[in-house]
Amino acid sequence: MNNFRHQRLVTATTTVCIVFIGTLAASGAEATPSPARGGRDRLPDLIAGHDRQFHGRAALDALGDRLPEAAHRNGMAAERLHEILTRDPSAWLDQDARLLYEEPARTDGATAAPTAEAAAPAPLDQTFRMHSKPGSQRTIYLDFDGQNVSNTVWNVNHGLAAGSHPAWSLDADRATFNTDERQAVQNIWQRVSEDYAPFDVDVTTEDPGVLALTRTDGVDQVFGTRALISPSGSASSKLCGGSCGGIAYTGVFDTTNSGFFQPAWIFPQSLANDAKSIAEAVSHEVGHNLGLTHDGLTGGTSYYAGHATWAPIMGIGYSRPITQWSKGDYKGANNGQDDLSVITDNGLSLRPDEAGSTPAPTTGPPTGSAYITSDADRDVYALGTCDGPLALATKPAPQSPDLDLKLSLLDVTGGTVATDNPTSRAGTPSRDVATGMAAAVSHTVTDDWYFVAVEGVGNGTASKGYDGYASIGAYTLSISGNCQSTRPELPSAPQTVQASAAGSSATVAWSAPASPGASSITSYVVTRDGAAPVTVPAQSLNYTYSDLQPGATDKVAVQAVNSAGEGAPAAVVVKVPATQPGRARIRSASSGAGGGKVTAMARWTAPLSDGGARVDGYRVYGYRLNDQGSVAQTVRSSVRSPSARSWQPTLRKGRWQFAVRARNNAGWGRISARSNTVTAR
Secondary structure, eight states: OOEEOOOOOOOOBOOOOOOOOOOOOOOOOTTSOOOOBOOSOOOTTTTTTOSSEEOHHHHHHHHGGGHHHHHHHTTSOHHHHHHHHHHOTTEEEETTOOEEEEEEOOOSOOOOOOOOSSOOSSOGGGGGGOBSSTTOSEEEEEEOSOEEEOSSHHHHTTOOOSEEEOOOOSSSOOSOEEHHHHHHHHHHHHHHHHHTTTBSOEEESSOOOGGGTOOOSTTOOOEEEEEEEOOOHHHHHHHHTTOEEEEEESSOTTBTTGGGGOOEEEOGGGGTTOHHHHHHHHHHHHHHHTTOOOOOBTTSOSSOOOBTTEEETTSOOTTOSEEEOOOSOSTTBSOOOOHHHHHHHTTOOBOOOSSOSSOOTTOOOOSSOEEEOSTTOEEEEEEEEEEEEEEEEEEEOSSSOOOOEEEEEEOTTSOEEEEEOOOOEEOSSTTTOEESOOEEEEEEEEEEEEEEEEEEOOBSOTTTSBOSTTOOEEEEEEEEEEEESOOTTSOOOOEEEEEEEETTEEEEEEEOOSOOTTSOOOEEEEEETTSOOEEEETTOOEEEEOOOOTTOEEEEEEEEEETTEEEEEEEEEEEOOOOOOOOOEEOOOEEOOSSSSOBEEEEEEOOSOOTTSOOOEEEEEEEEEOTTSSEEEEEEOOOBOTTOOEEOOBOOSEEEEEEEEEEETTEEOOOOOOOOOEEEO
């Protein structure tokens, strides 16, 4: 085995600037300097009788009526802090009423050293120069080579002696990293990079320096956090009695003087020195720094270990191949925190989108990694003019991907020609490999423009699998076939394509392309979803058709034609406004049962037409008749659910008739005819 030299960095001391700020404010957008969160001011006499940290009932008793102050210190409501301290034994408060978490060690008996499940992504001599997004103003530094920890919260509030803590190692040699260790470091970096891939943050193994990790004031927009992966027995013993896999503060990533609350500790000796477990712990502890709390089960464990192939990052993902951020929509979840929103509220923004969600001839396929950053993100790329066999393939990150991919081949209008969305399943070994995360399409096409769409999807429901909420991350796209993205002899795309709709008719209008190509334009071709192409004379710059339904959405593409053929398309979406639903239909009414409250029952069915938008409610009207048959009293129901088909109100005695009307997002439809007459009793 070859040894590669790497100097262990054990002399750097964390330098801090203590700033006393008494209020807590959320970080603003990247472009606008924002006030930082409060520093390390204390709540006087808050923890009398406690010399380090405290939790559970002891914490609540010590806080007393100052619980709202402590909650404000941690950026949450008093009820939320009370809930956390009551149900989560891993949650603690320190002397300054700051929330932190102690994670348990792995208890599954695993002792094997890590083996790399995927090849190292870079030469081993580049192991400590890995960057996921170089140039970002935010940094997550994976510190494997040891660190001097002095003048931090761990020293001041927890009694940790100032000094150096050792580098991570799989052997007795802590001065160098051998081949296995370097490969494992890259393996861990890949996993953490994938978890944070949707965000504008550089996950790196290269020390960026203290200034790049510390937010000095509210104007400072260059900051981050240090995740220290160290088998430090002294730190583990002092901070958590030697029994934790990691420990970190919550909500301090973008706080003023953030360096004071670093590092987030990861103790690999308590994680079986396993690469996947270490990576899961790093993402988890950094998640705490970003304001996330634990995903557990109501009435059960503080850490949800997942189901099927899935687990939440803020639970325990050691034994599941797919770990993702969560919004607490799995069965029995005790934490409805929207992880992605919290992360973006606490210092990280999303990466810029590479491509729009609709076809655009100017957006070509990516040459390297691209990213899905949200459930709503759909990347559509132009393939150009393609003819013959076409093979498309998209793959997620090679190590522990969070992104489950769906791939679609689209025609010139954006209509789906072919699609692939394999079902993800546990692979081998099942704890770290899932199959079905990639997608591929093979299809023979005719000479025309085509596009490819990439998106993240789920697998079943959040209770039995996972939804698309956090199916996000990095992917690559490969294309094989006869496609030409540019053909100078053809016209460019028509300009200023617009559409207007009224009733059942729509008009699409455009202006001539910037370039006619090698010869003059002879005509235009208008292609609609599900309809045959229509040729329009060259002098006509619009097209009207009249077979639309209310609420319909129609995709239309326009191409200029010259003697060489059809040029690049310009697409537009025609949206026809919905109308109010049709007249709801009342069914027979019936009298209430004798005895008890005076009631009657009205029944109805849905209107024949929903007006092009889903019916979202009904309102029922009751009419009490006098002896002459005229209306003496009118009552009405609250808005009933769209699935409701009956209403049984408490009424005055007498004769009653009923009517109903339906509602959609365009408004209320016509009221129905009245029902038969019944006696309320």
